[in-house]
Amino acid sequence: MDLIDSDSESKPQSQSELPPRTISDDEVDRLLRLSLLLRGRRSTEEMLKRLPQVQSVEELAAANALDSEAAIATLIQLYPAAETTTPQKYFEMYDQLVRWAHQSLDLYKSELKIVLYPLFVHCYLDLLEHNHIDEAKKFFGIHRGLFEAQAFHMARLEMLSTPQQVLDSEVGTLFRRNKYTMRLSAYSFDLLIAFLHETRSMLLIGLINHYINISVFFGSPLQPIEAEAAAGVVDDPSNRLPLRVTGAGGVLGSSLGPATGSGPSVMVSAINERKVLWGTLPDIHEVELLVDDAAFPVRRRGPPTTAAPIIPMQAPAAGEVPNSSFTIPGTAVSHRAPQDEEGRPLRPDRERIPLPRVKDSDLHARIHTLRETRQRVALGGTGALPTTAFYTMLNANREVNCINFSEDTELMAAGFSDSHVQVWNLRGDKFLPLKSGADLDAVPDVSSITIDDLVDRSPAAMLAASETRSLMGHSGAVYSTDFSTDNRLLLSASQDSTVRLWSLETMSNLVVYRGHLSPVWSVSFASVGHYFASASHDRTARLWSCEEIYPLRIFAGHESDVDVVKFHPNCNYVATGSSDRTVRLWDVQSGECVRLFTGHTGAVMSLAISPDGKYIASSGVDKTVILWDLGSxxxxxxxxGHANVVYSLDFSIEGSLLASGSADSTVRIWDVKAAVSSAASSSNATARRPPNAKAAITSPELLTTYNTKSTPVSCLRFSHRNLLFGAGVFQA
Known part of the structure; x- marks a missing residue:
């Protein structure tokens, strides 16, 4: 409830329409007590009535003929204008409030201290808006130590230095255009009102009335964790998504309550009710060209020497759903399309988005993948736990920002703060240099030249070849890399706001993609190549085609940095994780957000999507991993269970296990099947925990933990045979 409801039916006139009026302290006392009476706060009103030289409420009403809160609101809102407000008053009144809250009884202290943060912010913003820049900085410096839990957006507030920045900034808009909501027990509310009256803190009353919404309940005062969890929801009267600043979270952005549990936002519910075709496509290569596996020789590099025979596709029988299922030749694995309750397939049509033509090299790589997958180790359930191989980077005197493995785990790339990318061949093969221009001039027919013709295989070149190569071109730190599925291309994202495409055959830069306005944190290739997505500090994710230098789609909606981006296996959706603590799923075709997951209490740093496309896992600063159902x-x-930020996630090939890597120098393996089964039997069990409450025990789905030697885990990847590869930088 507002202290003074400015949205009453009797709208007060604007200040410019009212004649100037000076309000005495006695009138303020009377107005406050009448407001309390109208609000049902009889106990507080009686307490104030016992003060000397105080009239009864009835006498006050008769004397002033004020019978509505609108009239009271009008007069109280005039108070700041009637009295000269100096910067010193902000210091005095807020200092009094801080001392009073910390000296209160322990029973009520947790609730009363929640009031301090929003009032601190608005006092600071008020000083800036009135151009008291030096005083605002001094005020901020004195009290910033009280709010270490809000370090993330405290840093944003500290960067403000002009009235215009308050109007234009994200954090200024968040607090000034919305109301900060908190819950107080009835007695704590009475204590707060009494204090504000006794200290004549009309400045603070005005801020509470305008920017804070207090919900009063009858019962025992909230405990510290409950008080923090109950504070921070910001009511947004516009049509955009409500915002939240938590008492314990410390991250700006959209947080509409958990996707499960009581009272999810209507807006979130509306988004999550949209249909998502999460099923994977009938494999692009087998559907387009069903190839006899035995007739196609496997080679690790280069195109096949002979054309592959094409098996014509049979038309579906009458009443059969096209592409509802198919069997990969040479295997006993049948891929059946998932269906909804009405029997309609939850798999997008292959024509829904333009897909590149299937090349012989793509077909060859896919067949090699299928052969590797058939030899995978069964994991989860009665199966074995994964065998792990961990790569530790030693003596990394140049800061390593990211590490990534190729899909077949044959290559590894790392991005460094000095702007270069390093690529390693983990199989031990060496990267051979290219021939000189003079040698290429000797080629008789340039039109028939292949990559093998460009490679220098002379004895001297073979001797000088190395298992690692450096890629130089960025002008800022490199934050993310990703390999194409055929290992021929590499993407890198940088602080210089660009994404670069590299050829791993010629070790050269092919394209520079410009469009983001700020550093680019993450990039992700689509499973078919051709498309990729990027995520940036400018709060957008973008969809690109390798053949175009301009983005095809701009996904806007996050309220803070988009920290991570991931393509869905069917290439029709892009998932993003943000510092606003939400995960979103975007439709590539329409550009709309079709899923919005809330529940994290910190920035989301990593995403992984199950091979069947049904589940997405997210993790980040809050040290937890959350598994979401894309369908529902x-x-x-x-x-x-983790004790620090979780940087990396990956599903096993069949999707039964999930691996997570953390800054706590551990890799943990989670049983996805057990989690899904448990959720099916008790769908609300997970939701009962308050969204901001910290878990005290390790989840029962934890199967095992692998410890590294002082090495935070930066990257995890399951190979096609279900071997788990990891990498990190040793911390001395």
Whole structure:
């Protein structure tokens, strides 16, 4: 409830329409008590009535003929204008409030201290808006130590230095255009009102009335964790998504309550009710060209020497759903399309988005992948736990920002703060240099030249070849890399706001993609190549084609940095994780957000999508891993156990296990099947925990933990045979 409801039916006139009026302290006392009476706060009104020289409420009403809160609101809103407000008053009144809250009884202290943060912010913003820049900085410096839990957006506030920046900034808009909501018990509310009256803190009353919404309940005062969890929801009267600043979170952005649990936002529910075709496509290569596996010789590099025979596709029988299932030749694996309750397939048509023509090299790589997959180790359930191989980078005197493995785990790339990318061949093969221009002039027919013709295989070149190569071109730190599925291309994202495409055959830069306005944090190739997505500090994710230098789609909606981006296996959706603590799923075709997952209490740093496309896992600063169902839009389970930021996630090939790597120098393996089964039997079990409450125990889905030697885990990748590869930088 507002202290003074400015949205009453009797709208007060604007200040410019009212004649100037000076309000005495006695009138303020009377107005406050009448407001309390109208609000039902009889106990507080009686307490104030016992003060000397105080009239009864009835006498006050008769004397002033004020019978509505609108009239009271009008007069109280005039108070700041009637009295000269100096910067010193902000210091005095807020200092009094801080001392009073910290000296209160422990029973009520947790609730009363929640009031301090929003009032601190608005006092600071008021000083800036009135151009008291030096005083605002001094005020900020004195009290910033009280709010270490809000370090993320405290840093944003500190960067403001002009009235215009308050109007234009994200954090200024967040607090000034919305109301900060908190819950107080009835007695704590009475204590707060009494204090504000006794200290004549009309400045603070005005801020509370205008920017804070206090919900009063009858019962025992909230405990510290409950008080923090109950504070921070910001009511947004516009049509955009409500915002939230939590008492314990410390991250700006959209947080509409967990996707499961009581009272999710209507807007979130509307988004998550949209249909998502999460099923994977009938494999692009086998559907386009069903190839006899035995007739196609496998080679690790280069195109096949002979054309592959094409098996014509049979037309579906009458009443059969096209592409509802198919069998990969040479295997016993049948891929059946998932269906909804009405029997309609939850798999997008192959024509829904333009896909590149299937090349012989793509077909060859896919067949090699299928052969590798058939030899995978069964994991989860009665199966074995994964065998792991961990790469530790030693003596990394240049800061390593990211590490990534190729899909077949044959290559590894790392991005460095000095702007270069390093690529390693983990199989031990050497990267051969290219021939000189003079040698290429000797080629008789340039039109028939292949990559093998460009490679220098002379004895001297073979001797000088190395298992690692450096790629130079960025002008800022490199934050993310990603390999194409055929290992021929590499993407890199940088602080210089660009994404670069590199050829791993010629070790050269092919394209520079410009469009983001700020550093680019993450890039992700689509499973078919051709398309990729990027995520940036400018709060957008973008869809690109390798053949175009301008983005095809701009996904806008996050309220803070988009930290990570991931393509869905069917290439029709892009998932993003943000510092606003949400995960979103975007439709590539329409550009719309079709899923919005809320529940994290910190920035989302990593995403992984299950091979069947049904589940997405997210992790980040809050040290938890959350498993979401893309079909229903609900949370499946929360995995707790890590002691630090979780940087990396990956599903096993069949999707039964999930691996997570953390800054706590551990790799943890989680049982996805058990989590799904548990959620099916008790769909609300996970939701009962308050969204901001920290888990105290390790989740039962944890199967095992692998410890590294003082090496935070930066990257994890399951190979096609279900071997788990990891990498990190040793911390001395």
């Amino acid at each position: 839009g609900r949370r499946v389970s929360t995995f707790s």
